[in-house]
Amino acid sequence: SDKALIVTLGEMVVDFIPTVSGVSLAEAPGFVKAPGGGPANMAVAASRLGGKVSFIGKLGDDTFGHMLADMLEQNGVSGDGILFDPEARTALSFVSLRADGEREFVIYCDPEKDLRLKPEELNLDILRSARVLHYGSVSLMMQPCRSAHLKAMEVAKESGALLSYDPNLRLSIWPSPEEARERILSVWDKADIIKISNDELEFLTGSDKIDDETAMKLWHPNLTLLLVTLGAKGSRYYTKKFHGEVDTFHVKSVDTTGAGDSFVGALLSKIVQDPTILENESKLREVLKFANACGAITTTKRGAIPALPTEAEILALING
Ligand code: ADP
Numbered sequence: 001s002d003k004a005l006i007v008t009l010g011e012m013v014v015d016f017i018p019t020v021s022g023v024s025l026a027e028a029p030g031f032v033k034a035p036g037g038g039p040a041n042m043a044v045a046a047s048r049l050g051g052k053v054s055f056i057g058k059l060g061d062d063t064f065g066h067m068l069a070d071m072l073e074q075n076g077v078s079g080d081g082i083l084f085d086p087e088a089r090t091a092l093s094f095v096s097l098r099a100d101g102e103r104e105f106v107i108y109c110d111p112e113k114d115l116r117l118k119p120e121e122l123n124l125d126i127l128r129s130a131r132v133l134h135y136g137s138v139s140l141m142m143q144p145c146r147s148a149h150l151k152a153m154e155v156a157k158e159s160g161a162l163l164s165y166d167p168n169l170r171l172s173i174w175p176s177p178e179e180a181r182e183r184i185l186s187v188w189d190k191a192d193i194i195k196i197s198n199d200e201l202e203f204l205t206g207s208d209k210i211d212d213e214t215a216m217k218l219w220h221p222n223l224t225l226l227l228v229t230l231g232a233k234g235s236r237y238y239t240k241k242f243h244g245e246v247d248t249f250h251v252k253s254v255d256t257t258g259a260g261d262s263f264v265g266a267l268l269s270k271i272v273q274d275p276t277i278l279e280n281e282s283k284l285r286e287v288l289k290f291a292n293a294c295g296a297i298t299t300t301k302r303g304a305i306p307a308l309p310t311e312a313e314i315l316a317l318i319n320g
Contacts, residue, residue: 003052004272007081007161009152010039010057010139011115012068013091013107014034019301021254022099025106034303035071036093039302041258045265045294047076048308051272054126056081056116056152057139064090071305081123088116097255097302105170109138115145122148127155132272134264136166141183153190162224162275165191166218166264169200177203189220193271193278194303195227195264212236212243224278227267227288229260234292242281248292249317251300259295259302266294266314293317 004312015036018028035044040055047053055077061084068090069079080258091109115138127133133156137144141275153163167184181204196218198210207214215228215238226238232247270277270287277283293314301307 003064004131005126005129006043006046006051006053006134006272007126007156008039008043008053008055008134009028009149010135010137011037012040012055012057012059013037013093013109014064014068015257015303016092016094017255018096021097021302023096025094025096025104028096031094032303033067034306035068035097036191036258037091038166038261039134039139040068040072041261041308042166042268043072043077044075044305045258045262045308046269049266049269049294049311049314051265051269054078054081054130055094056117056123056126058083058085058088058115058121059085060090060223061086061090062090064092065243075305078126081126083117083121084153095257096265107170115139115142117148118144119148119151120151122155124155124169127152127161128159130156130159130161132164132268133157134164134166134268137168138170140167140187141180142256146183150187150310153187157190162192163190164193164195164264164268166195166260167200167204168260170205183212188218189222192222192224193227193267194218194223194225195260195267197260199264201228212238220222225284229263229295231256231259235263235288237284237288239278239281239284241279244281244285246288246292248287249296251296251317253299255302255307256299257302258307259298260320261304262298262308263291263295265308266291273319280284289318290314 016031297309
């Protein structure tokens with residue numbers, strides 16, 4: 001089709017989710033498998049909303065890797081940029097759901113083994129046809145995948161794509177918080193669009209005041225749109241010309257996994273069709289309402305990808 005292309009780059013993982021909520025991992029009576037990982041969640045979210053999406057990454061040439069690639073294909077995401085590596089091992093993540101719907105992770109992942117994508121292995125044709133390149137998460141933080149990301153960002157940018165960054169911080173896999181902060185901030189000024197959560201805002205600035213002044217500490221001159229997601233309180237947006245907050249919708253949350261990825265998927269599915277959204281506050285507020293609703297619905301079911309909504313479900317929530 002001649003639709004504008006969203007390309008996402010990064011890792012995919014298999015999430016193991018306890019069959020009951022509100023227990024620790026050790027107490028879980030059983031688990032269900034669900035595909036996940038920030039970049040993959042975002043890819044499927046945008047695809048389910050009618051976006052044309054292509055995924056670039058590397059998976060283990062194992063049962064879990066093929067399960068993930070099949071899942072992307074079933075969800076309409078092109079896997080032409082996926083490589084399978086017999087030496088790699090697909091990452092697994094055990095996600096426990098606390099009684100309040102918040103989540104905890106134990107990740108079985110060695111980024112240097114799991115994420116072996118090298119710069120010379122990138123599919124440049126896909127990158128050159130991207131209108132938006134989305135990246136972030138674990139795979140941007142570790143070599144050799146980090147170099148592959150930096151090259152992909154350069155190639156896509158040169159071809160006129162917007163770069164969208166979500167650091168998707170998982171501190172538990174980092175040797176030190178300082179190192180994580182430094183690696184995140186070292187690619188900060190390359191992105192046109194950045195989405196962070198309120199926790200990431202706190203982590204990156206060292207300030208526990210979630211306000212405009214704190215957010216502005218992360219502004220940089222190359223940035224077009226900075227978003228801060230606030231869970232059940234909605235989201236805030238900052239551009240060169242305007243800033244504000246958009247409320248989300250009241251839902252019964254059971255699992256917040258993937259809410260942020262789903263929010264970004266909804267946002268990018270709209271921006272890729274009409275980049276003037278970035279310059280027009282009333283259009284942007286409409287789109288953020290849509291993205292908030294998308295994030296909200298994602299929290300109403302277990303797992304990320306199984307919970308991602310269609311456009312009709314989002315409109316039903318918005319129109320009450
Ligand atoms: P992350 O997954 O990155 O921590 P959030 O949890 O803030 O991101 O969720 C992203 C967006 O999804 C929020 O900005 C909000 O619009 C929506 N959302 C998340 N949790 C809820 C909730 N409990 N109720 C309603 N909307 C929610």
